Amino acid sequence: MTKVTIRHVAAEAGVAVKTVSRVVNGEPNVTQELRDRVSRAVDRLGYVPSMAARRMGGSRSYLLVALNDRNNTINNWRSGRGNDWIDQMLHGAMLTCEANGYRMLFELVDGTSDDLDRKVVGVLSALQPDGLILTPPHSQNEALVQMLVRRKVPVVRLGVRAEGLGLGVYMDERAAGAAATRHLTSLGHVRIAFIAGSDRFEASESRRLGYLDALEEAGIPADPALQAPGDFTYESGLEATARLLSLDPRPTAVVASNDEMALAALHCAGRDGLSVPADLSIVSFDDTPGVRLSVPSLTSIRQPISEMAAKAAELLIAASKDGESLPADHLLPFRLIVRGSTTARS
Numbered sequence: 001m002t003k004v005t006i007r008h009v010a011a012e013a014g015v016a017v018k019t020v021s022r023v024v025n026g027e028p029n030v031t032q033e034l035r036d037r038v039s040r041a042v043d044r045l046g047y048v049p050s051m052a053a054r055r056m057g058g059s060r061s062y063l064l065v066a067l068n069d070r071n072n073t074i075n076n077w078r079s080g081r082g083n084d085w086i087d088q089m090l091h092g093a094m095l096t097c098e099a100n101g102y103r104m105l106f107e108l109v110d111g112t113s114d115d116l117d118r119k120v121v122g123v124l125s126a127l128q129p130d131g132l133i134l135t136p137p138h139s140q141n142e143a144l145v146q147m148l149v150r151r152k153v154p155v156v157r158l159g160v161r162a163e164g165l166g167l168g169v170y171m172d173e174r175a176a177g178a179a180a181t182r183h184l185t186s187l188g189h190v191r192i193a194f195i196a197g198s199d200r201f202e203a204s205e206s207r208r209l210g211y212l213d214a215l216e217e218a219g220i221p222a223d224p225a226l227q228a229p230g231d232f233t234y235e236s237g238l239e240a241t242a243r244l245l246s247l248d249p250r251p252t253a254v255v256a257s258n259d260e261m262a263l264a265a266l267h268c269a270g271r272d273g274l275s276v277p278a279d280l281s282i283v284s285f286d287d288t289p290g291v292r293l294s295v296p297s298l299t300s301i302r303q304p305i306s307e308m309a310a311k312a313a314e315l316l317i318a319a320s321k322d323g324e325s326l327p328a329d330h331l332l333p334f335r336l337i338v339r340g341s342t343t344a345r346s
Helices: 006-013 017-024 032-045 051-055 070-079 084-099 116-127 142-150 173-186 202-217 234-245 259-271 289-293 305-322
Strands: 063-069 103-109 131-134 155-158 167-170 192-195 253-256 281-286 299-302 335-337
Touching (some): 006 017, 063 084, 063 116, 063 305, 084 305, 142 155, 155 305, 167 305, 173 192, 173 281, 173 299, 234 253, 253 259, 259 289
Parallel strands (some): 063 103, 155 167, 253 281, 281 299
8 A cells, every 4th residue: 555645645635745734733824725625635545644744844843852860760770660750751741742743752861971961962963852851850950951042942841940041840849848747747746857869859958948947837946867868769768767767766757758768668667666657657759659559558749740741841842833932930739648657646
């Protein structure tokens, strides 16, 4: 069977190839009569537009690219722990792209590389995307964003306030840290520990500051001994929780900066013969599927990862269609999901 091309559609509709491309791409300056004629020809022939054909009507590539941290992503895959954050990000962005006739590609680049700019420029040259989505920690790299802005590449930065340098789509991490801790203070907990995330990510410090805000609000003095370092891995959560539970008096509650470390805290408590939540209440961050399936299921701050990625894709697609610059930053709400891992202090 002969493959139907854009030239067949043009011949069937009695119009120029460029007119077909404009109709397929949803471009302006085409009369309704021509749109109807081309649409009927597309339906009769069963034409599926190729990416190359769609580009003929303008400079758009109908492609978005997300850049994620290479080392962290690969380490998570190799260890078998997976990348729930990436899964949710791709879910939001890919479905939005699909609904708008776009494609979504996912590229890994090393944020610590001396030739990061060259590698990113290589991605741009090879793929010519209509926009980039930067995930943390790349979204925090202002030098990288400045390079992209100089090249007039539309860029959305996930998880940070961009404040005019690109566009930021984010949640209020500090307020979320406060909400997680405030939930515990409202239950009567005073000895509340905090497991920090990796210092490579701005969110880690913001969540810690929110924890301190809520303690101050409740009139509880901050105890440095109750703050333990972590790096978002399960192993660091085990180490941090073991140290915290060795304190005398030990904490009655803990806020962990992500789900893996919270699951580690749950495991460590059980290993030490403690009951969750009777002996130790646990609040987590991100609300990935694992914390909903644990026993008990974990109270968690739900980070709107999928929604942030969907909004990023939506904004980039709209900008590419309209030829306009990206609007102001977008703040999306988080939610505290209360489950079985927290209870009133006995």
